Amino acid sequence: MRILIADDHGIVRGGLKLLIDRQPDMEVVAEAEDGVDAFEQALAARPDLCVLDVSMPRMTGVQAARQIRAHLPATHILALSMHDDERYVFDALKAGMSGYVLKREVDSALLNAIRAVNRGDAFLTNAVERSLIRDWMSSDSDGPDEPLSPREQEVLKLIAEAHTNKQIAEILHLAEKTVESHRANLLRKLGMRDRVELVRYAIRRGLTEA
Amino acid sequence: MRRSTLLTQVLAVNAVLVGVTALVAAVVARDRLPDATSGDGLLVLALTVSSAILLNSLLLRARLEPVHRLAKAMREVDLSRRGRRAEAPRHAAREVQQLTDAYNRMLERLEAERRESGRAVLRAQEVERSRIAQDLHDEVNQALTAILLRLSATLADAPWGLRSELQGTQELVAQAMDELLALARQLRPTALDDHGLVPALASQVADFGRRTGLRTSFSHTGEIPQLSDEEQLVIFRVTQESLSNIAKHARARAVEVQLSFVGRTLLRVCDDGAGFEAGAATRVRGRMRGRPGGLGLNGMRERALLVGGGLEIRSAPGNGTTIELTMGAT
Numbered sequence: 001m002r003i004l005i006a007d008d009h010g011i012v013r014g015g016l017k018l019l020i021d022r023q024p025d026m027e028v029v030a031e032a033e034d035g036v037d038a039f040e041q042a043l044a045a046r047p048d049l050c051v052l053d054v055s056m057p058r059m060t061g062v063q064a065a066r067q068i069r070a071h072l073p074a075t076h077i078l079a080l081s082m083h084d085d086e087r088y089v090f091d092a093l094k095a096g097m098s099g100y101v102l103k104r105e106v107d108s109a110l111l112n113a114i115r116a117v118n119r120g121d122a123f124l125t126n127a128v129e130r131s132l133i134r135d136w137m138s139s140d141s142d143g144p145d146e147p148l149s150p151r152e153q154e155v156l157k158l159i160a161e162a163h164t165n166k167q168i169a170e171i172l173h174l175a176e177k178t179v180e181s182h183r184a185n186l187l188r189k190l191g192m193r194d195r196v197e198l199v200r201y202a203i204r205r206g207l208t209e210a
Numbered sequence: 211m212r213r214s215t216l217l218t219q220v221l222a223v224n225a226v227l228v229g230v231t232a233l234v235a236a237v238v239a240r241d242r243l244p245d246a247t248s249g250d251g252l253l254v255l256a257l258t259v260s261s262a263i264l265l266n267s268l269l270l271r272a273r274l275e276p277v278h279r280l281a282k283a284m285r286e287v288d289l290s291r292r293g294r295r296a297e298a299p300r301h302a303a304r305e306v307q308q309l310t311d312a313y314n315r316m317l318e319r320l321e322a323e324r325r326e327s328g329r330a331v332l333r334a335q336e337v338e339r340s341r342i343a344q345d346l347h348d349e350v351n352q353a354l355t356a357i358l359l360r361l362s363a364t365l366a367d368a369p370w371g372l373r374s375e376l377q378g379t380q381e382l383v384a385q386a387m388d389e390l391l392a393l394a395r396q397l398r399p400t401a402l403d404d405h406g407l408v409p410a411l412a413s414q415v416a417d418f419g420r421r422t423g424l425r426t427s428f429s430h431t432g433e434i435p436q437l438s439d440e441e442q443l444v445i446f447r448v449t450q451e452s453l454s455n456i457a458k459h460a461r462a463r464a465v466e467v468q469l470s471f472v473g474r475t476l477l478r479v480c481d482d483g484a485g486f487e488a489g490a491a492t493r494v495r496g497r498m499r500g501r502p503g504g505l506g507l508n509g510m511r512e513r514a515l516l517v518g519g520g521l522e523i524r525s526a527p528g529n530g531t532t533i534e535l536t537m538g539a540t
Contacts, residue, residue, distance in 0.1 A: 009352040015359025022363050030393070080349060103355040104387040107362040107380045204403050209344075 004030040004045060006061065007053040007080065008173055012103075016051065016110075035059025036171055039067045047075060049118050052097070053112075054081035057161060058171065059154060060207060062095045066150050069096035076097075076117045080106070080141055084131045088206060088208065089124075092152035095150075099123035147189055153207060155182040159195060183192035213291060217267070225263045226362040232259050235414045238538045256506055276302040280310055289324055328516050329440075336443065342397035354387050398462075399446050407442045408434065408469065411449055415467050418453045425464040432471030444513045445469070445477050448521070451510055452479040460484055460531060485525040510535075526527065 005028055006014045007069075017028045030045040032038035036058045043049055050068060052061035059067075065077045078099040079092040089100050101109050101115040102125060109125045116123040124132070148156065158168045164184070169176040192198055202208045232255050276298050283296040295317065298310040361380050368376055402410045412428050419426035437445075449467060456462050460483025469477045507523060510533075514521040519537035 009356075010270075011349075011356040012352050012359070015356035015363075019359045019363040022366055082347065082355075103351065104384050104391075106355060107358040107384070110359070110362070209348075 001026045001049060001114070002029045002045070003027065004032065004038065004042055004047040004050040006032035006035070006041075006050065006056065006057045006064065008033050009053075012053070015024065015106075019106075019110065020114070023032045026114065026193045032089075035061060035064035038064045039071075042068045042075065043071060046072060049114060050075060051080055051114070052077060054079050055206070056091060057208070058158065060157060062097070063150070063154050065092070065097045066095040066109070076120070078113055078117045078123070080110075083206075084127055085206075086132050087167045087192065089128055089132055091206075100128050100155055101125055102127055110113045121143060148186070151180055152186055152189070153205075155179060156198060156202050157207040159183065159186070160208045217270055219264065220270055220410050222269050224266050228259050228262050228266075244393070259469075260497055266425060273303065274513070275299075276306045277309075280306065280313065289321065302305070325516060328512060332440075332513065332516060333514040340398040343394040346394045346397075351390055354383050354390070358383050358387075396450070399443075399450075402442060402446055405447065408435065410446060411467065411469065414446070414449060414462075415453070415465075424456075424462060427465075428467045430471070431470070433476065434471055437475070438517070440519045441475075441519075444517050444519065444537075445475070445535065447513060448477060448510050448533070448535050449479060451506075456481045456483060456531075459486075462530065475537040478532060480530060480532045482530045485527050485529045485531050487525075487527055 001027055003015055003020055005020070007013050007016065010033070013031050013033070017031065020026045020028050029047055031039040032041045034056045035052075038050065038052055038056075038061070039059065042064075050065070052064055054061040056064070061079060061081075065079070068075055068077060072106060077097045078101065079088075079097045080101055080103060081088055081092070082103050084102055092100050096122075099113045099122060101113045103125070105125050105127060113123040113125075143160070155168060158171060163171070165176050165179045168174070169179045172179070186198060187193070190201060192201065199208075236251070236255055280296050280298070283294075288293065295314045296310050298307045300311075361376055361383070365373060365376050365380075396413060399410060399414075405413075408430055411430075415426050416427040418424070453465065453467075456465055456479075460481045462481035462483030464482050466478075466480045468476075468478045468480075470478075507521075511521045514535055514537070517537055519535055522534045522536075523531065524534075525531040
């Protein structure tokens with residue numbers, strides 16, 4: 001099984017590689033340190049499975065997953081996260097990730113999750129399921145609504161991280177004009193005036209870290 | 211040495227003046243009115259002089275009364291109860307009025323400065339807390355994640371005898387991560403940014419119930435007004451501190467948290483625990499002040515003050531404690 005791992009913390013990547021490479025049926029074929037890197041490496045290495053940290057700079061794990069699924073439909077993706085907040089779980093599953101493992105459970109759950117997801121099954125640990133159910137029961141909504149398209153979310157994250165339109169166009173392989181119109185759409189859809197408000201929104205939505 | 215009062219000083223001077231004047235007048239008048247220095251004459255003179263001094267004393271006392279009152283107001287001023295001002299009576303002398311005005315202006319400046327520096331301290335504290343939370347989250351917990359992964363990798367090759375020990379270590383690491391996450395969450399109420407005040411409070415109360423096993427309830431009434439970030443944070447922190455006090459001291463079975471936006475903003479946290487005597491509150495306050503991470507009753511009151519609110523604590527032994535935070539008209 002050929003695996004790509006992505007996490008913005010080198011020590012975590014080191015640990016993942018150590019554990020995964022010890023398994024006779026698994027091999028780490030690519031390492032990435034952010035979402036954009038993960039997407040590009042995935043295109044180049046065509047792994048069977050990607051393990052993506054949910055919170056990463058430039059492009060979150062969730063956003064990278066959406067891109068990877070769009071270009072490599074056969075690749076399975078597993079989310080790795082510090083957060084048991086149900087919002088992250090929803091977003092991950094909606095983006096086409098088929099498993100969600102909390103970092104505090106990696107020791108017991110990671111290998112099982114990788115095998116399950118590689119078989120094409122879904123995988124949630126007990127802790128994640130509990131938090132999902134708890135939230136479902138206490139809230140009156142059936143999952144949060146998302147006003148933005150996936151592409152707009154990608155642009156929003158990069159705006160929040162202080163990239164210029166030109167840089168954003170390069171990272172996402174878009175024309176600069178398109179980025180400008182996305183930016184205008186974002187402001188209009190969210191009813192916001194400036195970048196500061198967009199940044200605040202992006203942080204609140206977990207698209208970028210404060 | 212005990213200083214003599216302004217009143218006695220003025221009286222003494224006046225008495226000397228009146229006495230000397232009377233005496234001189236008597237001596238000068240002796241040639242024409244021989245009776246003046248006789249026994250009766252001296253008696254009348256003495257009576258006149260003393261009644262003049264008495265009258266003088268009464269009048270002076272009345273005139274000096276506003277000064278005394280101002281001094282008393284200054285002595286008793288308590289900056290944690292804002293908005294109190296000294297008042298000069300209408301008939302007071304201009305100097306007294308000026309003194310009072312100057313004092314009130316000084317009080318205003320003091321209060322404003324105190325408010326500003328209090329705000330700055332709180333803001334700095336929140337920034338620092340969120341930085342620490344971020345570090346715990348991003349650095350320490352990632353390192354612990356790596357440790358968990360490495361232990362798992364080692365576990366496969368470890369001899370049987372070591373396995374259970376390694377597994378025990380993994381459990382400890384996972385526990386440490388849980389505690390760090392909980393700590394980070396306490397330090398920085400991300401729920402407040404992510405979901406807004408009411409859901410954040412609801413989940414805080416529910417979490418508290420799960421953690422302590424106490425029966426908890428949370429309710430809110432009224433339309434949520436536009437609250438500033440600072441006001442929301444005060445409500446959140448006062449709830450947090452009240453709950454943590456209950457867990458530590460109250461020996462309660464049930465806790466009720468109510469938030470009402472009818473007319474004004476009111477947060478009420480009641481427990482059915484041991485309570486304390488009203489007089490003991492200062493002792494409790496003293497003990498809680500130095501607690502790291504906590505706000506203490508004093509800290510809660512200060513926070514309330516900074517957003518123009520008030521904090522009231524009602525308690526009696528055996529009757530639980532109620533903490534009420536009120537903030538302006540909504």
